[in-house]
Amino acid sequence: MRQDQQPIVCDDGPVKRLVFLDLDGTLLNHDQQLPRSTRNALEQAIAVGHRLVMCTGRSKLEIYPFLWELGFAGLVGSNGAYGQAGDVTLFDERMPQEDVSEISSWLESVGAESLWQTAEALYPTQGFLSRFQSDDAGDRTAAGDWGAYLEQVGPHLREGLPKTAAKVTMFLPFSSGASLLDAHEQFGERFAIIDGSVPHPLGEMGELTARGMNKSVGLARFAARLGVPISETIAIGDSANDIEMLRAAGIGVAMGNGTPEAKAAADWTTTSIDDDGVTAAFEKLGLVGAPV
Template sequence: MPIRLIATDMDGTLLRSDHRTISPRTREAFAGAREAGIDVLAISGRQPYSIGAIVADSPLDGAVVGSNGSVAMDLLTREVLFEETLTVEAQRAIVEGILAEFPHAKVSSSREAGNTYVTQHGYAGLEDPGAEIARWEVSHRRADLDEVLAEPSVKLAILDPGVPAESLLALARSLDVPGAFPTTSGAPFLEIGKAGVSKATALARFAEARGYAPEEVVAFGDNNNDVEMLRWAGLGVAMGNAVPAALAAADQVTSHHDEDGVAKVIERLLA
């Protein structure tokens, strides 16, 4: 079947190691795909405001999926296409389980399509998300843990600077909290979303709405939060820098993200 949709993760996949720039060759490859009538989609653990700042005026500017599949938005209109949230009960249960083992962990909640952060006092490394590259203003406030967990989240981040994210992930998976889906993306924190929601479910939802079969979809990724998407797509492509789980889930492996791995595959597909 012909390729009708190309979906790409951002950090470690589409972007260079600066986590900000798309190489000229990769931009040209996506422009070529668009000219060939192929739809394209950025799909990330980032929130839409952050995705939007990076893909602005590029071939990927339009509909995007953020928060590991929990939020889809049309960047051009700011319309929220869909949103899935982690319940208060599930997030409280998983945080309690994490804190029982790692009492110094801190928590941040992303809400309202990723446009609002409520972050626990003492959480390091997220001093003001509105100050990073953002397409529009983002609300951020510090609060006690009870307030952080008081409302549903599109994504919950749990960080302990002294504990690797993979150790937090192993614990979260062992807790097996109903309603919660833990993953990691290469960032130093654990990411929790709603159970049953992933980049794969969001990609499937996006594709189905446009009449695309899985066999007509190519997906690129590099980390644990890309595994389900790589398995779902007709052609799942892992980056040369991908983690073992992503490599195992993929149909193909391309070059490192700093070596235009995504562009090389798109160029071959278009040829």
């Protein structure tokens, strides 16, 4: 076993339960807020020794500091391509430069906008971030208040294209005439393409990663580094990029506000994010309160 593959030994004892949690729609609501009940449940679970891991389509640069301050053990980001435990990078899988160039050229040719993710910087096309900004008519923005997100990513934005990238988020305006179906036809045999986790009234959002890359891959790699069998993991999520994770985990829990596909992939469904869904799940799982 190589040194970089050695299991991580946690300073404060063995892992009790290893829980992978989606962010948007699971921990964070449409206004990028963490419900008070969810915060309390997270803090209680961490206090009794459970390890909580953010498992998200976001890159590490899109994670709010207050989430780390809660005591999360790590991050699986970019739909499984990036893994971090504490300050240690566990894995960082990227698409090569030729793929980035080819995909970017096609997106530009069909009038799409995009955001490329790396662990060092974010590369948006002109107009992409405006899709998360309210105008006077209120009709350009994704649902909710994204002010905190725009403030978070601001210092990490760069122009042009990265040499390599973990993931690209794409926005295909209805006015462009192109769709996610077109993206699937163009790239579906070579890359993983799924619906975006944030809906938009003026177009389709999608996420593209290397073929075979998804959150379950990151979950398995992270769990292996901590020496935890996948059968002992828990995953909670709500959308398309959570499906493989919900299927792979020892216990998969879908949010009540989740998509039908996410609910079908899970072992059971909790209540919605606005109805204390994470707290209800933690209580049923015995992570907080008296074990069931």
